[in-house]
Every structure is written in C-alpha cells, then in structure tokens.
Amino acid sequence: MNNSMISSSVSMHGLQQKLDMLANNIANVNTTGYKRKEASFQDVLTNVKQQPRSFEKEGRLSPLGYNQGWGSRLVQAQLTMEQGSLQATENPLDTAIEGNGLYEVNTFVRDANNNLIRQQAWTRNGSFELTPSEDPASLFLTTKDGHYVVGADDQPVQVPVNHKFKIQTDGKILAYDDADKTAPPFEIGQIKMVRVIRPQLLQQLGDNLFALPTGVANPQNILQTIDETNNTVDPITIRQGFLEQSNVTLSDEMTELIQVQRAFQLNSRAVTSSDTMMGIANNLRNG
Incomplete structure (x- = not known):
C-alpha cells in the first residue's frame, strides 16, 4: 500500500466521524435545549521525506526534503454551550x-x-x-x-x-x-x-x-x-x-456538511487512483 492510499484512508475515517456528528446536529435542530458538537482534527504523523542530492541545484534556496503527512484523525468532539434562542410558551411548567x-x-x-x-x-x-x-x-x-x-x-x-x-x-x-x-x-x-x-x-x-x-x-x-x-x-x-431552542444553525451545518462531503470525495478518489496505479504496476510485463 503506497503513502497516498494510507493518508487518504486514514483521513476518510475521521471525515466519516465528522459526517456522523453533523448529521446528529441537523437531526436535533428542533430539540429543546440541544447543544451542538464541534470536531477537532490533528495530523496523525508528519515526517520529512529526503530528496536525492541531485535535486540540490544552483540557486535553490529551500533545503532538500519535503513534509509528508499520513492523514488526519478526529481528536475530540466538544460540546458547544452557546446560548440558544428563547421561545415564549406561556406554560408555567416550561423553563x-x-x-x-x-x-x-x-x-x-x-x-x-x-x-x-x-x-x-x-x-x-x-x-x-x-x-x-x-x-x-x-x-x-x-x-x-x-x-x-x-x-x-x-x-x-x-x-x-x-x-x-x-x-x-x-x-x-x-x-x-x-x-x-x-x-x-x-x-x-x-x-x-x-x-x-x-x-x-x-x-x-x-x-x-x-x-x-x-x-x-x-x-x-x-x-x-x-x-x-x-x-x-x-x-x-x-x-x-x-x-x-437548540443552538444549531441549519445553514452553517449544511455548509460544513458540503465541505466535508467534498473532502471525503477527494480522498476516496485518491484511494481509487492509488489502487489503479498499483494495478498497472502489478500488470507490467517485460517486452
């Protein structure tokens, strides 16, 4: 398995958890007193990939090597205690x-x-x-x-x-x-x-x-x-x-949902491309 497939598959797992959290927030948009959750992400691992010495040409200002990531993961699902709007009911049992x-x-x-x-x-x-x-x-x-x-x-x-x-x-x-x-x-x-x-x-x-x-x-x-x-x-x-009322803003949740879906789609395409390239490499034959 190559690096791009590892990075994409790890990121897809975290994005799926984020999608589940957004779906839960949207489902409770009309739940009394509900507090939305926010997700925090961090890099799983980042290292420096060394480049051959031949890459060091005259006039190059940046050092050899480049950062290589291995995807991101969901660190925490934090409860947001922001105040929701108050709706008058005139019912003495409602507080x-x-x-x-x-x-x-x-x-x-x-x-x-x-x-x-x-x-x-x-x-x-x-x-x-x-x-x-x-x-x-x-x-x-x-x-x-x-x-x-x-x-x-x-x-x-x-x-x-x-x-x-x-x-x-x-x-x-x-x-x-x-x-x-x-x-x-x-x-x-x-x-x-x-x-x-x-x-x-x-x-x-x-x-x-x-x-x-x-x-x-x-x-x-x-x-x-x-x-x-x-x-x-x-x-x-x-x-x-x-x-x-809940402190969920439906427009914000839908916007974030679209962004997460696009990121999930991008990573899934990266997995597909990596699988295609490995299939081509396995089918190579000497002429």
Whole structure:
C-alpha cells in the first residue's frame, strides 16, 4: 500500500466521524435545549521525506526534503454551550436556562442484579411536567421522560396540589393557594442548577441527558453547584414560561456538511487512483 492510499484512508475515517456528528446536529435542530458538537482534527504523523542530492541545484534556496503527512484523525468532539434562542410558551411548567448551566435530574437504571438504582444526570431541557407521588397532597416536578427534577436539598422537587407556582430567576419556587387568593405565597423549594466548567468531559447518555465520566476524582472541576455565593459573575438564571431552542444553525451545518462531503470525495478518489496505479504496476510485463 503506497503513502497516498494510507493518508487518504486514514483521513476518510475521521471525515466519516465528522459526517456522523453533523448529521446528529441537523437531526436535533428542533430539540429543546440541544447543544451542538464541534470536531477537532490533528495530523496523525508528519515526517520529512529526503530528496536525492541531485535535486540540490544552483540557486535553490529551500533545503532538500519535503513534509509528508499520513492523514488526519478526529481528536475530540466538544460540546458547544452557546446560548440558544428563547421561545415564549406561556406554560408555567416550561423553563429555560440563561447562561452556562444545566438542571440536575434523577434517573433510574438497572444494575447487574436487575435492581433499580438512582443515577445523577443533567439536562438543558426545561420542559417539565407534574407527576403524582405517594403523597396525594403533592406532585413531583419531572421531565417529559419521567426523570425527577432535583432541588437544592438534593431531593426531588415537590409541588402541593391545588396550588399555582412561580419560579424565580434564581430557581426558588413560590406556591400560591388557588382556594385562598388572599393568602401570601410561600417557598416550597429551589431548583438545583450547576455551572459547566469543562463541557468536553461530559458524557452523553441520550435523550438530551449528560453524565460525569466513570470514576472521576474531582467532579467539581467539571460541574459546579450554583448558590448565592458563586452566581454573581457570569450569572445563570431561569426564565419561566420559555423554552430554549437548540443552538444549531441549519445553514452553517449544511455548509460544513458540503465541505466535508467534498473532502471525503477527494480522498476516496485518491484511494481509487492509488489502487489503479498499483494495478498497472502489478500488470507490467517485460517486452
């Protein structure tokens, strides 16, 4: 196998991964709170190919030798936490985060013994619902997929029945009694939010959920819990009655998709040309 075939085949593998990433971004252009991914590439290997001494002619200024590459590979698929546009819904159960933050939710997975265990996860999707609980006087605040929204006390957020509620910008929830309009509102909890420090270390679980890497030593270096002391600079707030759209710009993704397809096509032609030349060399016969 010659050098051009090696370089092209290696590059095609990275470009295929980039195509899959672009397709995923385009497919989630209408997903609430979706964050697009960007790919980073680097050279696999670059060395200097030496030229014969006969190439050194009088008047030549450049030294002998030329750089020879061996293709490029996908280094990292980084999450882009840019703010998406906010869409007003007038639904009190819809919320949107402004800033570089995530909601914390509880999911349930099965272990090796088929037992349900609670697992922490995070999401940007603020389309919530009210789900019945064991206590008939309260309801759980959950996501559309049934995951419990976690409060600042690390417990699922509960809302009393027959009450309207208002979510303040800092996540505090105030309840209003429907039966007694003159009763003052009272605080029933606060939605827990985290600031994303290193988005490239988050793992995607599907369903627009994120998790921490397994066995991470210092999770606070990836996600930082928001409180009154650390939310003054670059604040993270909640907007009730709004939903955040994805930060995918369809025109940009389509433009990049065309560029990657052209690069993939060029490398595939290089592989075809290399194969043709090797076939010609193998079929040479002495006259």
